[in-house]
Amino acid sequence: MPTISPKDKVLVTGANGYIGLWVVQYLLERGYKVRAAVRSDNKGNTLEVLFKEKLPEQAANLEYVLVKDIGAEHAFDVAVKGVAGVIHIASPMTLEIEDPQELIGPAVGGTLSLLRSALSHGNDLKRLVITSSVKAVLGPEPRTYTEEDWADYAVKEVEEKGKAADKMSAYCASKLLAERAAWSFVEEHKPSWDISVLNVGWVYGPTVNDPASPAVLPSTAGLFFQQFFTVRDEAYSYPAAQNYIDVRDLAQADIKALEVEAAGGERMIIASQWGTWQHWLNAAAELNLLPKLDKWDPKRSEGRPARVASNEKAKRILGITFRTIPETLRDTLDDFRPRGWLKDWEA
Template sequence: MPAISVPGKILITGANGFIGLWVIRLLLQRGYFVRAAVRSADKGKNLMKTITAKVPEQAQNVEYIVVPDITAEHAFDEAVRGIIGIVHTASPMGIPGPDPQTTIGPAVTGTEGLLNSAIAHAPLATALTIPFRDALKRVVITSSIKAAIGADSGRTYTEEDWADYAVKEVEEMGRDVNSEYTYYASKVLAERAAWKSYEENKERVSWDISVTNPGWPTLDDPSSPATLATTPKLFYEVFAGNPMYTPLVVGLGHNFVDVRDVAEAHLKALEIEEAGGQRFILASEWHTWQDWFNTARDLNYFPKLDKGDPARANGVSPPRICTGEKAKRMLGISYRKMPETLRDVLDDYRARGWLAKYE
């Protein structure tokens, strides 16, 4: 599938989310036009204020469209008209509730609905009416690294792996399942639904799909601690907002990636022909929270933080490492290291005055 190129128009779902915002900024800087799908007119207005502040010279190249409920039938029918690429970052928000289907259902239905709209209403290249340059050519779907990590620790996971154990847990435990498994299962099932839909319809369309599976934490650009999204809010609470979190998480580990690298990967997944039909884990390194604490202390933040041995931290979790080498090789991206990301985030928090009473 030929790569897309400027100055085409790209649809971004979940445009107000922290990954969506960074993808928009990067697309604008590269010369694309953007159609941003938001849940309300107020969110659209807030998005435009943010974009105007961040990339004022390109803000006129953004339009927004209101999609109140991404799970509604035909929700994206108008949104997909006249675009050459889609980046689908929208997903259910917040912590899963007691009923797994309240999380899993919207994740799957939202993804299937978007692709159904693309099949029916996106520009389709034909010999008589629409030249290929004006047709939809690539759909990039943001999944999660959690969709690729299995139950076994002490091994390295790749794009060939799936977290099917979480789906099984949900099926067996129902409402008694751990909410983390619900989240993992929602990512697995939504991504599998995307691949299934594409395989069943690929002979009818002029586009293909690519999936990214970003690690954690991808941090956003909030206006206040209260507006932080779920993942970065935990990061803030641990470092600056709630010392009660510290003893609970010091031994927990995760596959880290910087949101700027995630945005770059989404752009490359849109543009590079060979990315079609591929799945990309986005992960820089595995770190425990104790690693983050030690680095913050070494960078002269929070000098009162205890410097400890990550391998000896209370509740240390055996690593389940994912490799991001495929994205480096095929997309040509390079990953920022944790100290650079941590310094940039904490410098930003300090400049906003959020750290004064904690340092």
């Protein structure tokens, strides 16, 4: 499949989200034309205003298209016309559910809706990148996982327990089933374009926009602030151990997956390294950051069993270098500091 390059037009779903904003920014900076899929005119207008301020010379290359319900039939018919690439990010990210189908239905439906529209109307399309999750890869056992692994245990739990299934298992199942649906669709229909799937870790790092307070930080950026600064009890280790990725590295990986020919037809884990919240606290101490922050026990995570997601394939194919915990932490705090969010923990 011919590679995609700057000057091509790329559709980004979930464009106004935490990850999507970084993808849009990097695409514009690299010279791409960007079509941002958003749910409302208000979100589209906000996006345009943001990038007119941040990238005034490139903002003319940004347009938006309304996709009010990603799971609706023909939802992306207009959005995919005339684009050479698609980066699909939009998917439900919440554990506030009563039934696993609240996650599974939109995740699978949104992916298939996009693929059907691409098949029927994506006459210029070359590649579609799906941003999935490492949760579709990891099993329950502590070991090293690769792209050959699937989190089938989660699907089994949802099938057996239904509404009583663990909510995180429901989320894992939604990501796995959406990804498998994509691969099955391509195998069945054999479109002229190909797909690449990125299985990403927990996403942390700075934001593109300027949230008014920590309470409105998007997605896992809000989880980071909550866990790092406000939670101090026995549940503090949640997520007990995680494979994480800097949001900026993920955005670059999404774009690389469009551009690198060898990424076509591949499933790649996008995660920097494994760690617990104690590792982040240790990094803060080593960098002499936030002297008033409770650092807990520096040895608290030693010997903890780990489910490690290998990133060797992504590094080899995409040629990217991932930021470390200290690097992401430093830049995230630099993002928070001008807003006055760190004053309670600084000297």
